[in-house]
Amino acid sequence: MVAMSKIATGNGHGENSPYFDGWKAYETNPFHPTERPEGVIQMGLAENQLCFNLIKNWLIKHPEASLCTPQGVNKFKETALFQDYHGMPEFRQAVAKFMGKVRGDRVKFDPDRIVMSGGATGAHEMVAFCLADPGEAFLVPTPYYPGFDRDLKWRTGVELVPVNCESYNNFKITRNALEAAYVKAQEANLRVKGLLITNPSNPLGTILDRDTLKSMVRFINDKNIHLIGDEIYAATVFMEPEFVSISEIIEEEDVECNRDLIHIVYSLSKDMGFPGFRVGIVYSYNDSVVSCARKMSSFGLVSSQTQHLIASMLSDGEFVDNFITENKELLFKRHKYFTWSLSQVGIGCLKGNSGLFIWMDLRKLLKEKTFAAEMELWRVIINEVKLNVSPGSSFHCEEPGWFRVCFANMDDHTMKVALLRIRTFVLKNNEAMVPLKLCRPSSLKLSLSRSLSRRMESPGIMSPHSPLPQSPLVRART
Amino acid sequence: MVSMSKIATGNGHGENSPYFDGWKAYETNPFHPIDRPDGVIQMGLAENQLCFEFIKKWLMEHPEASLCTAEGVNRFKETALFQDYHGMPEFRQAIAKFMGKVRGDRVKFDPDRIVMSGGATGAHEMVAFCLADPGEALLVPTPYYPGFDRDLRWRTGVELAPVICESSHNFQITRTAMEAAYEKAQEANLKVKGLVITNPSNPLGTIMDRETLKSIVQFINEKNIHLIGDEIYAATVFKDPEFVSISEVIQEVECNHDLIHIVYSLSKDMGFPGFRVGIVYSYNDAVVNCARKMSSYGLVSSQTQHLIATMLNDDDFIHNFIMESKEQLFKRHKYFTWSLSQVGIGSLKSNGGLFIWMDLRKLLKEKTFDAEMDLWRVIINEVKLNVSPGSSFHCHEPGWFRVCFANMDDNTMEVALSRIRSFILKNNESIVPRKLCRRSSLKLSLSRSLSRRMDDFMSPAGIMSPHSPLPQSPLVRART
Numbered sequence: 001m002v003a004m005s006k007i008a009t010g011n012g013h014g015e016n017s018p019y020f021d022g023w024k025a026y027e028t029n030p031f032h033p034t035e036r037p038e039g040v041i042q043m044g045l046a047e048n049q050l051c052f053n054l055i056k057n058w059l060i061k062h063p064e065a066s067l068c069t070p071q072g073v074n075k076f077k078e079t080a081l082f083q084d085y086h087g088m089p090e091f092r093q094a095v096a097k098f099m100g101k102v103r104g105d106r107v108k109f110d111p112d113r114i115v116m117s118g119g120a121t122g123a124h125e126m127v128a129f130c131l132a133d134p135g136e137a138f139l140v141p142t143p144y145y146p147g148f149d150r151d152l153k154w155r156t157g158v159e160l161v162p163v164n165c166e167s168y169n170n171f172k173i174t175r176n177a178l179e180a181a182y183v184k185a186q187e188a189n190l191r192v193k194g195l196l197i198t199n200p201s202n203p204l205g206t207i208l209d210r211d212t213l214k215s216m217v218r219f220i221n222d223k224n225i226h227l228i229g230d231e232i233y234a235a236t237v238f239m240e241p242e243f244v245s246i247s248e249i250i251e252e253e254d255v256e257c258n259r260d261l262i263h264i265v266y267s268l269s270k271d272m273g274f275p276g277f278r279v280g281i282v283y284s285y286n287d288s289v290v291s292c293a294r295k296m297s298s299f300g301l302v303s304s305q306t307q308h309l310i311a312s313m314l315s316d317g318e319f320v321d322n323f324i325t326e327n328k329e330l331l332f333k334r335h336k337y338f339t340w341s342l343s344q345v346g347i348g349c350l351k352g353n354s355g356l357f358i359w360m361d362l363r364k365l366l367k368e369k370t371f372a373a374e375m376e377l378w379r380v381i382i383n384e385v386k387l388n389v390s391p392g393s394s395f396h397c398e399e400p401g402w403f404r405v406c407f408a409n410m411d412d413h414t415m416k417v418a419l420l421r422i423r424t425f426v427l428k429n430n431e432a433m434v435p436l437k438l439c440r441p442s443s444l445k446l447s448l449s450r451s452l453s454r455r456m457e458s459p460g461i462m463s464p465h466s467p468l469p470q471s472p473l474v475r476a477r478t
Numbered sequence: 479m480v481s482m483s484k485i486a487t488g489n490g491h492g493e494n495s496p497y498f499d500g501w502k503a504y505e506t507n508p509f510h511p512i513d514r515p516d517g518v519i520q521m522g523l524a525e526n527q528l529c530f531e532f533i534k535k536w537l538m539e540h541p542e543a544s545l546c547t548a549e550g551v552n553r554f555k556e557t558a559l560f561q562d563y564h565g566m567p568e569f570r571q572a573i574a575k576f577m578g579k580v581r582g583d584r585v586k587f588d589p590d591r592i593v594m595s596g597g598a599t600g601a602h603e604m605v606a607f608c609l610a611d612p613g614e615a616l617l618v619p620t621p622y623y624p625g626f627d628r629d630l631r632w633r634t635g636v637e638l639a640p641v642i643c644e645s646s647h648n649f650q651i652t653r654t655a656m657e658a659a660y661e662k663a664q665e666a667n668l669k670v671k672g673l674v675i676t677n678p679s680n681p682l683g684t685i686m687d688r689e690t691l692k693s694i695v696q697f698i699n700e701k702n703i704h705l706i707g708d709e710i711y712a713a714t715v716f717k718d719p720e721f722v723s724i725s726e727v728i729q730e731v732e733c734n735h736d737l738i739h740i741v742y743s744l745s746k747d748m749g750f751p752g753f754r755v756g757i758v759y760s761y762n763d764a765v766v767n768c769a770r771k772m773s774s775y776g777l778v779s780s781q782t783q784h785l786i787a788t789m790l791n792d793d794d795f796i797h798n799f800i801m802e803s804k805e806q807l808f809k810r811h812k813y814f815t816w817s818l819s820q821v822g823i824g825s826l827k828s829n830g831g832l833f834i835w836m837d838l839r840k841l842l843k844e845k846t847f848d849a850e851m852d853l854w855r856v857i858i859n860e861v862k863l864n865v866s867p868g869s870s871f872h873c874h875e876p877g878w879f880r881v882c883f884a885n886m887d888d889n890t891m892e893v894a895l896s897r898i899r900s901f902i903l904k905n906n907e908s909i910v911p912r913k914l915c916r917r918s919s920l921k922l923s924l925s926r927s928l929s930r931r932m933d934d935f936m937s938p939a940g941i942m943s944p945h946s947p948l949p950q951s952p953l954v955r956a957r958t
Contacts, residue, residue, distance in 0.1 A: 002702065002736045003671065008608045008768040015771065052555040059546045059554065068537045068544035068785065076537065077530040083597075083751040118596050118776040119561075125775055129633055130486045155607055155633070155772070193481065224480065260480045275561040276780030292486040295493065296633070299603055300596040303779035304752030309546065 012154035014146065018375070019394040026388040033413060041418045044388040046202065046356045047409035048236065048273035050330040051323060055272075058319050065312035067305055075308065082304045085297050087116050091307035094314035095281060099266060101320050102235045107247040109283065115293040116307075117280035118300025120232050120267035124151040124196075126296050127263060127282055130289050131226050132158045137190040138228070139163050139181050141173045143395035143402070145202045145230075152196070161185045161192065164398050170350060171204055173197070173212055178219050194226030194261075195219070200233040200243065203395045203404035204359045205352030207237060213249045221257045228263045235271035235324055237354040238332035250285070259285035268310065270356060271327070277306045331356070331408060334415070338407045341419045345426040349405075356408040360389070363401030365429075374400040385425045387418055490632035492624065496851070497870040504864040511889060519894045522864040524680065524832045525885035526714065526749035528806035529799065533748075536795050543788035545781055553784065560780045563773050565594050569783040572790035573757060577742060579796050580713045585725040587759065593769040594783075595756035596776025598710050598743035602629040602674075604776070605739060605758055608768050609704050610636045615668040616706070617641050617659050619651045621871035621878070623680045630674070639663040639670065642874050648826065649682055649835075651675070651690055656697050672704030672737075673697070678711040678721065681871045681880035682835045683828030685715055691727045699733045706739045713747035713800055715830040716808035728761070735761035744786065746832060747803070753782045807832070807884060810891070814883045817895045821902040825881075832884040836865070839877030850876040861901045863894055 022044055031039035063069035067076040082088060092111035099109045117123035124147075132138065134157025140148060141163040152158055163181040165171040178195070185192045197216065199208045208216075220227040229246040237243040246264060250257050264283040269275035279302050282293045302310075314320055339349060339358060350359040366373040371393045378391040381403075392402035407415065500522055509517035541547040545554040560566060570589035577587045595601035602625075610616065612635025618626060619641040630636055641659040643649040656673070663670045675694065678685045686694075698705040707724040715721040728738055740759040745751035755778050758769045778786075790796060815825055815834060826835040842849040847869045854867040857879075868878035883891065 002704070002734065002762065004609055004764060004768070005607060005611050005614075005671075007611075008764070013768070013771040047559055049555070049559065052558075056551055056554055059551055060548065063546065066544045066546035068541065069547055070538065073534050073537055076534055077527070080530075080750045080752050081525055081527065083745070083754075118600075119774070122596075122775045129483060131482055133483050133485075136483075150774075155775075193483075226480070258480065269561070274558045276558050278561075278777050278779050286480065288482060288486070292482070292491070295491040298597070298628075299600045299633075300776040301754050303754050303782040305785065306779040306781050309781065 007155055012150065014150040014154070017146075017394070019146070019390070022378070022382050022388040022390070025382045029386075031386070031414065031417070033417075037417075038386065040382065040386045040388050041414060041421075042388050042409065043406045043418060044390045044404075045409050046270065046406050047275065048270055048327070048331075048356050049409050049411075050334065051273060051327050054323060054326050055313075058313065058316070062312060062316070065309050067308055072308075079304045079308050082307075083301065085116070085294055085301060087114065087297075087302070088304065088307045088311060090311040090315065091302070094311045095266075095279075097317075098314040098320055099234075099283070101317075102271065102324060103243065103245050103248065107245065107251065109247070113283050113285070113290050115282040115284070115290060116297045116300070116302045117282055117293075119275070119278045119280040120230065120265055120269060121147065121151050121280065122278075122300035123265045123267065123280040123282045124148065124228075124230070125154075125156060126293055126300070127228055127265060127289075128152045128156040128158045129296060130292050131228075131263075132156070132193040134158065135190070136193045137161050137185050139178065139185070139192060139195045139225075141165050141177070141197060143171070143203055143392060143397035144196075145198060146394050146396075148196070158193075159190055161188075161190060162396055163195075167350075167399050167402070170206070171201075173208070173216065175215050175219060178216070182223065192223070192225055194228055196228045196230065198230040198232070199246070200231075200237055200354035202233065202355060203357060203390070203392075204350055205355035205357055206350065206359075207241065207243050207354055209241070210244050210249070213244055213246065214252070214255050217246070217249055217255055217257050220261055224258070224261070226261045226263060228265060230265045232265065232267050232270050233355050234266070235327060236331055236356060238328040238335060239353045241353065243354070260288075261286070263289060272323075277310070278302060279306065279310060334407050338415065338419070342422065345423045347422070347426065350402075357404050357406040359392075360403045360405050361401065362403055363399075366401050369400060371400045378403070381425075385421050387421060485633055490628065492628040492632070495624075495870070497624065497866070500854070500858050500864040500866070503858045507862075509862070509890065509893070511893075515893075516862065518858065518862045518864050519890060519897075520864050520885065521882045521894060522866045522880075523885050524746065524882050525751065526746055526803070526807075526832050527885050527887075528810065529749060529803050532799060532802050533789075536789065536792070540788060540792070543785050545784055550784075557780045557784050560783075561777070563594070563770055563777060565592065565773075565778070566780065566783045566787060568787040568791065569778070572787045573742075575793075576790045576796055577712075577759070580747065580800060581721065581723050581726065585723065585729070587725070591759050591761070591766050593758040593760070593766060594773045594776070594778045595758055595769075597751070597754045597756040598708065598741055598745060599625065599629050599756065600754075600776035601741045601743065601756040601758045602626065602706075602708070603632075603634060604769055604772050605706055605741060605765075606630045606634040606636045607772060608765050609706075609739075610634070610671040612636065613668070614671045615639045615663050617656065617663070617670060617673040617703075619643050619655070619675060621649070621681055621868060621873035622674075623676060624870050624872075626674065636671075637668055639666075639668060640872055641673075645826075645875055645878075648684070649679075651686070651694065653693050653697060656694070660701065670701070670703055672706055674706045674708065675724075676708040676710070677724070678709075678715055678830030680711065680831060681833060681866070681868075682826055683831035683833055684826065684835075685719065685721050685830050687719070688722050688727065691722055691724065692731050695724070695727055695731050695733050698737055699731075702734070702737070704737045704739060706741060708741045710741065710743050710746050711831050712742070713803060714807055714832060716804040716811060717829045719829065721830065736764075737762070739765060748799075753786070754778060755782065755786060810883050814891065814895070818898065821899050823898070823902065826878075833880050833882040835868075836879045836881050837877065838879055839875075842877050845876055847876045853877075854879070857901075861897050863897060 026040040026042050029039045031041040063071040066072045067079055092114040095114055096109035096111040117126050137159040140160050161181055163177050262285040266281040268279040284290050348361045374391050381387055390404040504518040504520050507517045509519040541549040544550045545557055570592040573592055574587035574589040595604050615637040618638050620643055639659055641655050738761040742757040744755040760766045824837045850867050857863055866880040
């Protein structure tokens with residue numbers, strides 16, 4: 001037997017969790033419109049596939065963006081040799097410009113505060129290494145991206161303490177919840193070094209309002225702990241209200257804050273749909289953190305070939321403007337159609353205006369209000385409905401019955417197949433749940449338009465009003 | 479005061495060392511043939527700049543290697559979305575093939591054992607995280623690449639214990655030295671988890687012979703500790719003897735393959751440090767598995783995977799590239815070492831790497847590291863060359879300097895050599911054979927001594943220093 005490290009032999013990589021079953025089901029039988037029309041449709045991967053035509057058009061018109069074209073090859077050598085961890089100046093300028101435009105130019109980002117990392121995955125780990133010692137903790141509001149359990153903890157030894165957010169107030173992050181989490185950490189002898197928020201939220205698809213953000217900034221400032229804002233979905237806000245970034249809040253007059261506590265994690269994986277290019281960014285208002293992170297970035301620099309491409313692309317003001325607009329539009333349309341279709345069969349979701357997914361409310365379909373019931377329902381959805389969605393418990397949601405469903409990682413046809421499967425499943429199993437008017441397919445079209453106007457108005461949770469005073473729990477098949 | 483981590487506030491990043499002075503001198507006044515002809519010439523960066531024309535030609539002939547050309551753009555979307563930490567199959571196949579070819583196809587590499595990392599920098603850190611706990615140790619023969627101090631230790635908490643290699647043995651790694659280092663670690667209560675070797679060596683430019691490699695494999699096997707072979711300079715071996723890889727030796731010697739791991743990269747062999755193509759190749763399934771998960775922190779950009787896959791799947795290209803690279807390196811090395819020997823400067827006899835291990839012991843005021851640093855500052859500030867002092871590589875003996883020769887064009891190299899010549903002739907008349915002191919007779923003497931110098935290349939003795947006509951070369955007082 002040869003000895004490896006504890007990190008290597010432990011479970012910190014997070015892949016032994018039951019949630020990988022959905023992935024395995026998908027991988028053994030992935031949907032394909034012609035070859036495997038009964039396969040599992042992937043709705044568990046938050047990818048943005050909607051804007052590639054726009055991007056391809058730009059690429060063909062800009063051969064200088066590549067190092068391998070006659071127009072670009074004279075920069076091949078200097079770029080291939082460029083390994084300076086400061087990053088290419090034009091790359092940092094372009095990313096800083098893009099980040100500003102995504103925020104409506106309401107703030108300006110300083111290219112010299114831009115530090116590269118191995119995707120947002122590398123960025124989060126790097127920030128944890130900079131700010132916390134092994135055994136210290138970050139607060140993280142639930143529900144949150146499961147990758148944090150690995151990225152922030154695995155090799156760093158840092159702990160995560162959840163800040164519980166509840167559905168009754170649409171999962172808002174309250175001062176009380178923050179304080180309660182802080183106290184709980186202290187009682188467990190965990191020194192809290194920071195608070196990590198994801199805004200826009202994964203998995204909720206919502207943005208934080210100004211007051212909540214201010215309250216958070218005050219909280220971390222009071223406690224003298226760091227605030228790490230993951231704004232990886234910033235450009236996916238497709239409808240009002242407008243996105244408010246931490247970078248804006250700290251400029252406001254009524255917010256007093258030590259900027260040395262403020263850090264933003266960013267990436268092009270979600271906003272642009274480039275997860276393969278590993279463009280992770282750490283932006284810190286703290287000079288020491290920038291300096292330290294920059295040195296650490298050696299472990300995960302962005303390929304200079306990719307820096308060159310991104311610099312060319314994002315330096316093009318017109319392209320950036322068009323991209324941002326087009327992206328929002330396509331996401332808006334997709335989201336609207338998707339949520340409306342679900343509501344037609346009585347499935348509601350948290351009212352969201354961003355992200356690449358919806359936070360679907362299937363509480364009414366649970367046998368009982370438990371996570372075991374949630375897992376059972378999930379297995380039905382994977383094995384019978386043949387959709388890989390993500391159960392709320394994988395996001396550490398405190399309440400069972402919620403599921404994250406991605407909608408931007410497929411073409412229109414696949415989306416329609418997915419929706420049809422959902423409709424079929426719901427109608428087959430949950431007749432009592434759907435308003436009687438809608439049960440008879442013949443009158444479906446008429447009812448749809450009538451109930452549509454009613455659907456669009458309800459706040460927070462978009463679930464149709466049931467004509468029955470109580471929606472009976474439906475027995476999900478095991 | 480806001481609180482950061484101990485890792486952040488400590489010195490583990492290694493940049494507070496005095497060795498950065500050379501870099502700073504270079505950065506404030508970098509040589510440029512026209513704009514700054516008196517600037518500092520960079521000879522401290524081990525880059526391979528010799529094959530770019532060759533590569534550019536290939537690129538022009540293969541537009542499909544880019545995702546941004548008409549021929550390649552239809553793969554843009556799938557590639558931009560590809561974030562699987564297994565890596566693109568064609569990328570892994572191409573790398574495995576290249577690694578095999580660099581070793582003369584004497585071994586075959588399995589694409590499924592190829593794991594990506596953020597350059598060799600990320601690879602080393604990743605391996606340390608997989609194999610050792612904080613406080614445990616890895617043995618490293620000296621002199622060694624200074625980056626190891628950061629890459630293997632900074633965020634991992636792993637310790638390094640040096641295996642002392644001496645010039646008397648041409649810095650070869652002996653069993654005795656390994657045992658001594660192992661024992662010393664134990665006495666210091668450090669649990670040794672592995673041995674890290676760099677072959678071909680940085681900074682020496684030499685390769686390990688078969689016997690040494692076997693002895694190393696036997697040692698780690700007996701101690702049941704890991705062997706990490708950094709073979710980042712594998713394709714830079716430009717003349718005989720032929721490179722022998724760990725991958726070959728383990729076919730010949732009894733050894734638990736679960737202990738064997740190779741770190742690789744395209745930064746040196748191909749001259750692509752910017753592309754961050756780091757590779758961990760392990761014969762241990764559990765390590766491959768763990769490293770693969772960790773690779774998420776430093777995957778190779780899929781855009782770059784696509785380019786490299788296309789390039790290295792072209793057999794003709796690889797074959798020609800390997801040959802061209804060796805040829806260019808051989809020529810450059812030969813001219814460089816010969817020119818130095820003309821002014822009485824020797825170096826360790828070497829056949830690989832992008833640098834020479836220059837012997838300036840005779841120029842030291844005294845046999846101390848302080849004297850080495852003094853001499854180094856003279857070289858930076860007066861000769862205006864950024865070379866790397868041996869102490870920065872943890873060399874046990876003062877007076878050695880690593881000088882890179884493959885990161886500049888011919889003109890710059892001539893300027894560098896001429897500066898060295900001037901410096902030596904001005905300061906060290908007694909060290910140079912009298913024949914060469916008088917400039918007017920320089921050309922004649924050069925050709926006469928040339929034939930003698932060439933013999934020196936062939937000399938079996940490791941250290942290539944010219945025969946001095948004086949029985950003793952007096953120490954020269956270096957200016958402070």
